[in-house]
Amino acid sequence: MTLDQLYQQRILEHNQHPQHFGPLPSATHRGRGIDALCGDDIEVALVVEAGKVVEAKFSGEACAVTKASASMLMTWLIGRPVTEVAMAYGAFQQLLANPQAPANELLGELNDLQPVGAFPARRGNAFLPWQATLEALGPELSQST
Amino acid sequence: MATDRAAMTSPSIDVEGIRAEFPILEREVHGKPLVYLDNAATTQRPLRVIEAIDRFYRHTNANVHRGVHQLSVEASEQFESARTALARFLNAPSEREIVFTRGTTEAINLVANSFVRPKIKPGDEILITHMEHHANIVPWQMLAEATGAVLKVAPIDEKGVLDVEALKGLMNERTQLLGVVHVSNALGTINPVGEICALAQRQGIPVLVDGSQATPHLTIDVQALGCDFYCLSGHKMYGPTGIGALWAKAEHLEAMPPWQGGGEMIRHVSFEKTTYNDIPQKFEAGTPNIAGAIGLAAAIDFIEKTGIEAIAAHEMGLLHYATEQLNGFEGLRIIGQADQKGPVVSFVLEGAHANDIGTIVDHFGVAIRTGHHCAMPAMQFFGVAATARASFAVYNRRQEVDVFVDALKRAQDMLKP
Numbered sequence: 425m426t427l428d429q430l431y432q433q434r435i436l437e438h439n440q441h442p443q444h445f446g447p448l449p450s451a452t453h454r455g456r457g458i459d460a461l462c463g464d465d466i467e468v469a470l471v472v473e474a475g476k477v478v479e480a481k482f483s484g485e486a487c488a489v490t491k492a493s494a495s496m497l498m499t500w501l502i503g504r505p506v507t508e509v510a511m512a513y514g515a516f517q518q519l520l521a522n523p524q525a526p527a528n529e530l531l532g533e534l535n536d537l538q539p540v541g542a543f544p545a546r547r548g549n550a551f552l553p554w555q556a557t558l559e560a561l562g563p564e565l566s567q568s569t
Numbered sequence: 570m571a572t573d574r575a576a577m578t579s580p581s582i583d584v585e586g587i588r589a590e591f592p593i594l595e596r597e598v599h600g601k602p603l604v605y606l607d608n609a610a611t612t613q614r615p616l617r618v619i620e621a622i623d624r625f626y627r628h629t630n631a632n633v634h635r636g637v638h639q640l641s642v643e644a645s646e647q648f649e650s651a652r653t654a655l656a657r658f659l660n661a662p663s664e665r666e667i668v669f670t671r672g673t674t675e676a677i678n679l680v681a682n683s684f685v686r687p688k689i690k691p692g693d694e695i696l697i698t699h700m701e702h703h704a705n706i707v708p709w710q711m712l713a714e715a716t717g718a719v720l721k722v723a724p725i726d727e728k729g730v731l732d733v734e735a736l737k738g739l740m741n742e743r744t745q746l747l748g749v750v751h752v753s754n755a756l757g758t759i760n761p762v763g764e765i766c767a768l769a770q771r772q773g774i775p776v777l778v779d780g781s782q783a784t785p786h787l788t789i790d791v792q793a794l795g796c797d798f799y800c801l802s803g804h805k806m807y808g809p810t811g812i813g814a815l816w817a818k819a820e821h822l823e824a825m826p827p828w829q830g831g832g833e834m835i836r837h838v839s840f841e842k843t844t845y846n847d848i849p850q851k852f853e854a855g856t857p858n859i860a861g862a863i864g865l866a867a868a869i870d871f872i873e874k875t876g877i878e879a880i881a882a883h884e885m886g887l888l889h890y891a892t893e894q895l896n897g898f899e900g901l902r903i904i905g906q907a908d909q910k911g912p913v914v915s916f917v918l919e920g921a922h923a924n925d926i927g928t929i930v931d932h933f934g935v936a937i938r939t940g941h942h943c944a945m946p947a948m949q950f951f952g953v954a955a956t957a958r959a960s961f962a963v964y965n966r967r968q969e970v971d972v973f974v975d976a977l978k979r980a981q982d983m984l985k986p
Binding site: 439485545 | 924925
């Protein structure tokens with residue numbers, strides 16, 4: 425896996441122009457993702473209505489991989505039922521664990537992050553926005569089970 | 570300072586000859602020759618250290634201080650001569666003042682639990698500085714929480730220099746201990762430890778010095794410094810991991826109760842009462858890291874034979890060259906700009922997160938550290954969550970700085986908007 429595959433154009437674009445980045449004062453759910461060791465600190469803010477994510481934004485400071493992952497994840501989240509998120513995270517983890525794994529239809533653009541899996545020291549960065557999202561959705565998820 | 574003396578005498582070293590002693594430097598990373606610039610995290614080991622450990626396990630291995638058989642006698646002799654070597658290295662008055670530990674962290678915890686804890690009361694104070702490594706923060710915080718004592722922190726300035734006047738102002742009759750780092754791992758700052766010890770001594774405040782980043786670069790003379798405790802880690806000074814030491818004045822060690830109980834630290838045990846061994850064994854419960862201590866002695870031999878002043882002069886040359894090169898980068902800010910610095914350059918680059926820089930330069934074979942360097946409060950002071958840090962050792966070449974700078978340019982180009 426080469427460096428260019430990790431820092432591919434799409435990841436760099438999301439890093440420089442992250443989607444759904446900024447404050448979300450109307451958020452009903454918030455979660456924080458901190459990787460103190462490498463200096464990532466992000467917040468995921470969501471508006472959840474009737475078991476569906478209707479708005480999603482992230483803020484904070486992070487490396488290119490975390491930012492790209494968060495940017496793609498926020499886009500993906502909007503309109504999703506909260507029950508789909510944990511399942512999708514499992515699929516995302518599997519995608520990064522196996523470089524030969526075929527693209528997962530459920531994940532959409534997030535499939536582009538597969539090359540991160542080849543950089544074990546950076547996998548945590550790709551997962552951080554998911555963890556913050558699951559933390560935010562914690563109360564919803566326990567209600568829905 | 571050793572660096573000043575080194576600059577005056579300008580001793581030179583044979584870098585290529587030294588590199589030949591470090592087998593790891595021959596390897597490649599991602600198809601490129603390894604450029605190892607993460608020496609403040611851990612140095613590499615010279616062959617004589619690797620071979621000393623290998624020889625011990627192949628030839629001498631036995632437990633120490635408890636057998637009449639030949640191997641045990643030889644192992645004990647080698648272990649104790651490592652203690653003697655370390656005492657000489659620190660100019661300690663006696664090898665009885667050297668306690669082997671797992672490293673600096675354990676040495677500090679030993680002092681916290683065995684020296685400070687028995688005498689500290691609610692409202693008493695422990696004084697540290699804003700540039701301490703977590704190892705010289707957290708043990709004191711834990712102690713303060715458990716005892717109702719208060720942790721006081723002396724400020725630093727924008728250059729990363731300790732405000733000694735403010736530190737002096739924070740010393741008072743409630744201060745039970747002052748903990749200060751000799752050379753900051755995150756900023757590079759060399760603190761005026763001798764001056765600080767003199768100030769503390771006037772008020773009867775014992776001083777603990779975290780020397781983990783100082784021992785590979787400076788001449789250490791614990792008597793001249795005037796401190797009470799000096800802590801070090803073997804792996805920061807070309808020795809093995811898992812071995813380090815606490816130097817403490819004998820009067821302190823005599824008065825301190827043991828911290829951990831077990832074998833080795835006792836003289837006589839019955840179910841009614843146990844009497845403890847003499848110092849330093851009183852603080853070395855259990856079978857020690859014998860091979861580690863012997864490896865550390867070999868590392869000291871490496872430093873002494875190479876010459877600490879020659880090492881420092883070479884590393885300062887690299888630091889100045891690297892600093893010059895980095896100053897040419899647009900948007901680069903060096904964190905830690907003290908006049909007196911160890912061979913560490915920490916920086917942030919606009920538009921490029923430290924993590925991404927670390928990954929990209931790694932693909933050019935360059936190992937640097939990225940993150941908070943276990944000094945989060947110091948990072949917070951400079952308003953950064955993470956920095957990239959290059960740190961130098963005796964085996965680094967000037968050309969390696971060029972490789973690093975070129976790789977950094979690539980990172981900047983790759984990540985730029």
